Every structure is written in structure tokens, then in C-alpha cells.
Amino acid sequence: MRDIRLEYVRLVHDTIDCLESGFRTKGRVSYPRIAGDPHEDKASRIREISSAVVRCSRCGLSQGRLHAVPGEGNVEADVIFIGEGPGSSEDRQGKPFVGRAGQLLTKMLAAIDLRREEVFITNVVKCRPPQNRTPLPEEIAHCFPYLERQIEIIDPLVICCLGGPAANTVLGSSVAVSRLRGTLHQYRPDSGRPGGLCIPVIVTYHPAAVLRFPEKYRRPVWNDLKLLRDYYRDIKTVR
Ligand code: SF4
Helix, strand or coil, X not given: CCCHHHHHHHHHHHXXXXXXXXXXXXXXXXXXXXXXXXXXXXXXXHHHHHHHHHXXXXXXXXXXXXXXXXXXXXXXXXXXXEECCCCHHHHHHCCCCCCHHHHHHHHHHHHCCCCHHHCEEEECCCCCCHHHCCCCHHHXXXXXXXXXXXXXXXXXXXXXXXXXXXXXXXXXXXXCHHHHCCCEXXXXXXCCCCCCCXXXXXXXXXXXXXXXXXXXXXXXXXXXXXXXXXXXXXXXXXX
């Protein structure tokens, strides 16, 4: 059986190496792939992405939306939470995770001493899929560049993927959450380009799944949240 603890320690050391080598230094790296003036502040650049999202018609999801939902939160966040796509409440309000699942997410954050205002919350697709179906691969492909830019600009210490579509999009995998959760992954660990990213990723179930099947998902989600909390504390301590 995989030794999760050893893997955790290895990843902490990898990340520390990463930070110490200057390969990535939070807040001081400019990423050449980001459109726009690199000297603009993060908030302006995130606003630019949000403006592009609300005008976007790259995929068919633009046809049925009331509001696009670019994401919101602290542009200096250490943690980004990524879900699958907006639901009906989010579509009505243009804000992420504001329905019942969002209320549960807020409680989950509080359980690990995080406030919504501290983190950044977004989704893989920014417009609501009809009947809340899973986003199609082509919809995700069209929308992913927005998420990539949000991650690059915010440059978090850790990403938390909520549910399979978010996890598999960020990790470029096609694996069940049950096999991805409980350990740490890396966002683009093999990019190898100067200024490339090496951001740890934690995967857990979507809060909507916890609401639907609390007995099945509550405990594993709590364990994943504790992993996130402990990892985040360790990284903050050594930085
Ligand atoms: S889901 Fe993404 S790619 Fe599709 S229309 Fe909305 S913002 Fe554009």
C-alpha cells in the first residue's frame, strides 16, 4: 500500500526546493503565457479574465446561461478551490458556490480555519451546463484557458479540486476521485519551463456529493480537508 505519509513528506520537500531555488517565488514571478501587461496588478488581471468570461461565447454553454460565473475571492490567495461548474443559484447570481453546496463549502473552510474571503473559488467551466450535467470534454477544453490564467496569476500555494471533473482537468488525468484523494499531486509537475508552475493539488469530493450521500462522503472529505490544513500549515511554517 502506498505510504501516504512518506509521499506527503517528499512533496513538502519538493515544494520547499521549488520555492528556495527561485523556480517559483510567490508573487514575484511573471508568466510569459499570460496575456496583458505583466506589470498590472493581480486584481486588474483577474478582472480582465472575468470580463472576458462574461463576454465569452466559445462554447455552447453560453447559450443557456443567465450569468457567467468567472470565480471570486482573494487574488493573493494561498488556496484555490476549483469545482465543476455553476449550478442554478450560481447562474442566477453570477457567483460561485452560493447554493447549498456553497454553504457547505463555507462550513468546510471554517472547519480548517479558512474564511471564504481568504481563498479564491472558481470552476472548471464558467457557465452552467443544462440540468447541471457534467461538462463535456469540448466545453472544458474551451474554458480551461481561463482557469489556467487564474491559477497562474494568483499563484497559490495549494489547489483543492472538488470532484472528478475539476481534478481530472487540473491533473490532466481520467481517474476516479476515490483513487486521487488522500494524497498530494502536482499541477504540471513536468512542465520544465522557466517560470513553470509546481503547485501541489489535493483532491476531494464535491460538496454536492456530500449533501447527497453524507454517510458515504463526509468522512473522506474531512480527512482530505485535514490533509489540506496540515500541508498548508507546514508550507506556511517553512516559508
Ligand atoms: S463555459 Fe467557458 S468557454 Fe464556454 S461560453 Fe462559458 S466562459 Fe466561454
